[in-house]
Amino acid sequence: MLTPSGWAILNGDDPNVRWMADQTCAQVVTFGLAESNHIRASDVTLDWPNGTLFKLHADGEIRQVRIRLFGRHMVYPILAAVAVSLAEGFTLDQVIPALESLPPTPGRLEVVKLGNGTFLLRDDYKSTLETIDTALDVLSQIPAQRRIVVLGDVSEPPGMQGPIYRQIGERLASIVSRAVFLGGNFRRYATGASRGGLPKDALINAGRSAFKAAEVLRDELGPDDVVLIKGRDNQKVERVAHSLMGRSVRCDIDFCDAKVVCAECPMLERGWKGKRVVI
Numbered sequence: 001m002l003t004p005s006g007w008a009i010l011n012g013d014d015p016n017v018r019w020m021a022d023q024t025c026a027q028v029v030t031f032g033l034a035e036s037n038h039i040r041a042s043d044v045t046l047d048w049p050n051g052t053l054f055k056l057h058a059d060g061e062i063r064q065v066r067i068r069l070f071g072r073h074m075v076y077p078i079l080a081a082v083a084v085s086l087a088e089g090f091t092l093d094q095v096i097p098a099l100e101s102l103p104p105t106p107g108r109l110e111v112v113k114l115g116n117g118t119f120l121l122r123d124d125y126k127s128t129l130e131t132i133d134t135a136l137d138v139l140s141q142i143p144a145q146r147r148i149v150v151l152g153d154v155s156e157p158p159g160m161q162g163p164i165y166r167q168i169g170e171r172l173a174s175i176v177s178r179a180v181f182l183g184g185n186f187r188r189y190a191t192g193a194s195r196g197g198l199p200k201d202a203l204i205n206a207g208r209s210a211f212k213a214a215e216v217l218r219d220e221l222g223p224d225d226v227v228l229i230k231g232r233d234n235q236k237v238e239r240v241a242h243s244l245m246g247r248s249v250r251c252d253i254d255f256c257d258a259k260v261v262c263a264e265c266p267m268l269e270r271g272w273k274g275k276r277v278v279i
Contacts, residue, residue: 002026007087008082012037030085031079033072036256039083041065041075046141049111049119058082059092067100068110069140076205082195107238109138112245117223119144122241127155127232132168135230140175145224147176150213150240151204161185168193173198176228178214180204182237208254210236214243235268238262 002008004025006016011017012030021028031039035209041054046173051068054075067078078099085095104110114120121142132154139147148171157164165185169192172179179202181189186205206213217227221244223232235256241261247278250271251262262268 009083029083031083040077048142076132121228123230124238139228142226148178148227149176150180150229152237154237155232160269166260168195169193176201207249210239211252213240
């Protein structure tokens, strides 16, 4: 229970949170993009490949801020951090440099530039529907020679799977020029993508093989191409990124529930040939 001397830092753009302001005796600070918030951002712009630009309105000041995180959705945790920091007595001059230096979490809209000038947009940590939509929002804003996606299965799809996969496929047609699908839902994705106008020869079925997904792309990527790599955690689609980044990837199991990232797993380069897989 918050006391009158405490602080309630609330997302003022979210009606599921905003009502809490009337349920507490603590001091309330709201953050968000709406002008009604105490701490807010305006003029949010993707600054590819550096991060995101926005104007911060806080503590009676307006500051230009460039963060290394990508996307409108990542502005919200930054605003929350500003609100908490100001409530704790820090100044904007102390807070802004720290937030501007914060790097993306590995595998969460993390940008990797390859030696040939291709950019990988790694979002391979998880693949719930809302994170797919968010990643595609960011990809759609990137000025690229070509936008390409490597897309695995949806984690815990909230409803009937067929319509969900077809809807994603249809959306891809307005964003990418090529799509490589990993997992068991190629037909569903492809139906939607074809309906959206993406040519059939732009749709690649890699089955359950991370090897094949990487091989399809390796020889055709060039400067200023952007490849979004997205898939659920137990598919370990990050292996595609590691392969394109030049690591010797020999692990090609199609399901792994180990709670370790591939980069730290000794089997990534060793592979499982002749060994029993026990996860």
